[in-house]
Amino acid sequence: MAVRRVTVLGATGSIGRSTAALLEAASPGEFEVEALVAGRDAAGLAAQARKLGAKLAVVADEAALPALREALAGSGIEAAAGEAAVVEAASRPVDWTMAAIVGAAGLASTLAALARGGTLALANKESLVCAGPIVLDAAKASGALLLPVDSEHNAIFQALVGAAPESIEQIILTASGGPFRNATLAEMRAATPEQAVKHPVWSMGAKISVDSASMFNKGLELIEAARLFPVEPRQLGVLVHPQSAVHGLVQYKDGSLLAQLGTPDMRTPIAHALAWPHRMQVDVPRLDLAALSRLEFSAPDPVRFPALRLCREALEAGHGAPCVLNAANEVGVSLFLARRLGFLDIATVVEETLAALGGERVPDLAAVLALDTAARARAHEIAALRAAA
Numbered sequence: 564m565a566v567r568r569v570t571v572l573g574a575t576g577s578i579g580r581s582t583a584a585l586l587e588a589a590s591p592g593e594f595e596v597e598a599l600v601a602g603r604d605a606a607g608l609a610a611q612a613r614k615l616g617a618k619l620a621v622v623a624d625e626a627a628l629p630a631l632r633e634a635l636a637g638s639g640i641e642a643a644a645g646e647a648a649v650v651e652a653a654s655r656p657v658d659w660t661m662a663a664i665v666g667a668a669g670l671a672s673t674l675a676a677l678a679r680g681g682t683l684a685l686a687n688k689e690s691l692v693c694a695g696p697i698v699l700d701a702a703k704a705s706g707a708l709l710l711p712v713d714s715e716h717n718a719i720f721q722a723l724v725g726a727a728p729e730s731i732e733q734i735i736l737t738a739s740g741g742p743f744r745n746a747t748l749a750e751m752r753a754a755t756p757e758q759a760v761k762h763p764v765w766s767m768g769a770k771i772s773v774d775s776a777s778m779f780n781k782g783l784e785l786i787e788a789a790r791l792f793p794v795e796p797r798q799l800g801v802l803v804h805p806q807s808a809v810h811g812l813v814q815y816k817d818g819s820l821l822a823q824l825g826t827p828d829m830r831t832p833i834a835h836a837l838a839w840p841h842r843m844q845v846d847v848p849r850l851d852l853a854a855l856s857r858l859e860f861s862a863p864d865p866v867r868f869p870a871l872r873l874c875r876e877a878l879e880a881g882h883g884a885p886c887v888l889n890a891a892n893e894v895g896v897s898l899f900l901a902r903r904l905g906f907l908d909i910a911t912v913v914e915e916t917l918a919a920l921g922g923e924r925v926p927d928l929a930a931v932l933a934l935d936t937a938a939r940a941r942a943h944e945i946a947a948l949r950a951a952a
């Protein structure tokens with residue numbers, strides 16, 4: 564088989580490291596790494612670039628360039644920094660790109676990779692949420708193949724293969740319920756960042772871990788699913804499933820329910836996207852159904868987890884509402900992690916920012932970026948008022 568060239572955006576993060584582990588475990592000559600991109604972790608990026616024999620390593624933060632250069636000295640690996648360098652790295656010709664930068668910060672490189680063509684394995688759900696039609700149009704224009712890596716969407720993609728849209732009755736996303744699945748509202752009000760990032764099942768970056776705790780992750784995933792799959796919002800459902808063994812389900816109109824199961828390890832969906840349409844050997848622990856013995860499912864609690872309602876409202880409102888919701892949530896999460904906002908206030912900041920700016924139109928990328936900036940500013944103002952109250 565011909566060598567496949569790959570680029571990893573967000574290489575030093577949780578998804579990036581899982582992707583690197585698969586590339587490292589592959590047979591010699593199977594993959595060639597073109598570029599690795601990170602935010603500011605120069606040491607982690609350089610170590611990974613050396614291990615994988617990358618041609619280029621890029622940090623978004625220009626202040627991290629001297630450290631990156633020093634860490635790569637003598638390796639022959641090119642080093643670069645800044646937002647333009649990130650986009651240039653994403654535009655370089657490769658067969659496969661992993662988009663795993665966290666947040667709307669990943670949008671420009673996701674679009675650059677799609678414009679170039681090839682396969683884009685998408686973990687960066689925020690880019691689909693804040694600019695869904697623009698991302699999908701970019702894939703269509705270049706003929707790029709967009710494969711979902713988010714575990715639920717990857718599962719649904721697998722359960723949908725070969726399905727006619729009219730045969731689908733419902734798509735169900737499973738949710739672990741996060742660290743506060745059984746917490747009281749009072750406990751959630753007093754929640755600390757340490758408690759919120761302690762996910763009961765998955766090992767992930769801080770932002771998505773907080774999103775899982777608030778269930779904004781599942782709400783963002785509802786919007787992501789509406790962008791990716793040929794169904795109406797009313798055909799999308801969420802079930803809390805604490806074991807996280809079933810990742811997603813498709814209910815067909817003949818009564819069949821198809822699901823994808825596996826141990827909660829992101830190497831499986833990443834490998835699915837890396838090998839598609841084939842399968843590759845992955846040495847993750849196998850799901851032992853007899854040991855698990857029981858699979859539980861329940862409806863999410865709308866009172867403790869208003870995020871699902873807010874995300875559904877933004878999805879129904881369309882236009883700029885998902886962009887505003889995403890930006891406000893990113894602000895809320897970062898303030899919460901910095902101990903400047905209460906956990907439950909994240910949803911309040913999102914709701915109030917949506918009420919202020921959710922009706923804006925976003926005809927093009929410039930409008931999306933302007934609305935993202937405006938929503939962040941408004942979310943900061945709202946959060947400051949809450950902190951002062």
Ligand SMILES: NC(=O)C1=CN([C@@H]2O[C@H](COP(=O)(O)OP(=O)(O)OC[C@H]3O[C@@H](n4cnc5c(N)ncnc54)[C@H](OP(=O)(O)O)[C@@H]3O)[C@@H](O)[C@H]2O)C=CC1
Pocket residue numbers: 572573574575576577578579600601602603604605623649663664665666668686687688689712713714765766767768769770771829
């Ligand atoms: N982790 C998981 O299991 C899953 C994650 N996802 C999605 O995948 C994405 C990544 O998540 P995760 O890996 O957990 O996040 P992490 O926080 O672990 O990693 C984020 C990565 O993005 C880089 N980064 C941050 N800001 C920038 C920037 N401005 N420009 C370039 N790179 C940047 C970070 O670099 P640095 O290290 O230098 O800060 C790091 O490499 C998110 O969108 C998340 O929702 C989806 C499903 C599962």
Ligand SMILES: CC(=O)[C@@H](O)[C@H](O)COP(=O)(O)O
Pocket residue numbers: 713714715737738739740741765771774775776780781829
């Ligand atoms: C692994 C993955 O895809 C995450 O998005 C995961 O779903 C988070 O867990 P929650 O179900 O708790 O949001």
Ligand SMILES: [Mn+2]
Pocket residue numbers: 713714715784
């Ligand atoms: Mn997910």
